[in-house]
Amino acid sequence: MKTQTQKVSMAEKIGYSLGDGSANLIFQMMMMFQLFFYTDVFGIKATAAGMILLVARIFDAFVDPVVGILSDRTNTRWGKYRPWLLWTAIPFSVFFILAFTTPDLSERGKIIYAGITYTLLMSIYSFNNTPYASLGGVMTSDIKERTSISSIRFVTATIATFVVQGLTLPLVSKFGQGNDQRGWFLTITLFAIIGVVLLVITFFSAKERITPPVGQKTSVKQDFKDIVSSRPWKAMFILTLFLFTTLAMWGSSMSYYFNYFVDKTALFDFLQNFGLVRIEGETYGMWHTFLDAFGLIAQPDHSNVFAVGFSLFNMIGQIITLAGVILLSGFLSNIFGKRNVFLICLALTAFFTALFFVVDSTNISTIFIINCLKSLAYAPTIPLLWAMMGDVADHSEWVNHRRATGFVFAGVVFALKAGLGIGGAICGAIVDSFGFVSNTVQTENAILGIRLTSSVIPAITFFVGVIALFFYPISKKLNEHIQDDLAKRRLENN
Secondary structure: OOOOOOOOHHHHHHHHHHHHHHHHHHHHHHHHHHHHHHHHOOOOOOHHHHHHHHHHHHHHHHHHHHHHHHHOOOEEEOOHHHHHHHHHHHHHHHHHHOOOOOOOOOOHHHHHHHHHHHHHHHHHHHHHHHHHHHHHHHHHOOOHHHHHHHHHHHHHHHHHHHHHHHHHHHHHHHHHOOOOHHHHHHHHHHHHHHHHHHHHHHHHHHHOOOOOOOOOOOHHHHHHHHHOOOOHHHHHHHHHHHHHHHHHHHHHHHHHHHHHHHHHHHHHHHHHHOOOOOOOOOOOOHHHHHHHHHHOOOOOOOOOOHHHOOOOOOHHHHHHHHHHHHHHHHHHHHOOOOHHHHHHHHHHHHHHHHHHOOOOOOOOOHHHHHHHHEEEEHHHHHHHHHHHHHHHHHHHHHHHHOOHHHHHHHHHHHHHHHHHHHHHHHHHHHHHHHHOOOOOOOOHHHHHHHHHHHHHHHHHHHHHHHHHHHHOOOOOHHHHHHHHHHHHHHHHHO
């Protein structure tokens, strides 16, 4: 492979991005619905469900470094990281389906089953997503190309998020026809099949162009020493940990927020403004029938108004996010630098998140407006996280004259998954401590717990990520200097 060939075609960028579409069909499901599924569908108490998400992180502490070590030391004709996408595609889909299957077990049996299947799913997620993320770091060393790859990647990720957050509950309702367990199984199976296809396309599309320095000796001890001594890596680890803790907490809580706090009659009236309701005696056209086929029409008895309302809330948010990723992320980062854009946008995201606490349950329009503002503020940060991790891998190579892309990304994937578990556990523990009981009318105290985990608490944890960014030292100027130095080294070694 010629390291001087750093331009990446649009077809390859799109092909690579499909892998994140696959990952997000699974990741978004776990972030938005895993806790809700365990409590309201499988019948596990919120605290126990939260502990399942948290305990799995102990296993990850061993799995994630191993994945980084193995992928960095993989040598095939397809490269180091690409083959892992093919090897893990089918196991990924199988464990995804099992994690959302509901066998008829005792309460203890359900906890054990959920714990095992969730841990296995998270483990195969590491074996798939760490090499995938690492692949993005070795496709090019060109700063603008790397940001472009990340931006296109997260366009696809946002589309997948739109599908999961917008269609999951309506499809569950449609497929289940009153049997939620069957509806969840069929919906997850559909997403799993799509995920396999996307991963295979990514495998055949993407190419690796950056290789470790010639003569680099493999040393796990040195790999670990390099990242632990890396200030930018530590800043990104803390940022990722608190970022995904927040996203998981907020995502889990918003399911409860819409199901138990938002006024169903007011929500039905709001949906009527969009033509997303069925009124007895009215006749409707093909578009209405099409939406009803996907379960996106609220019924007169309000039986699915939560599903339709929450789906519309998520879909509008993702449309705003997609526009923000396409129009703002690359544009702003090229002018101000990745760190500065991330810092300001994340602070604004925290502010808008906190506003969910002050909204009345009947003020549906304001709830949607706040979500649009929050989505627009957060959108530019989405591609920057992984582009910045590629910069961290470059910084480590620049300082240490060694490259361990997989190990660098493995630590961040661990932080991501740890945040996913911690956020879900925090949400479960808080709502449980405030008296939450699934599938019943909640007390005022329980509603307060749901509102806090949907607003003030995630706003605080977002701000911890903002603080971490103040310690990230790779400015736009330093980034350009690193790229120039590394390009010279690679040319000398070829």
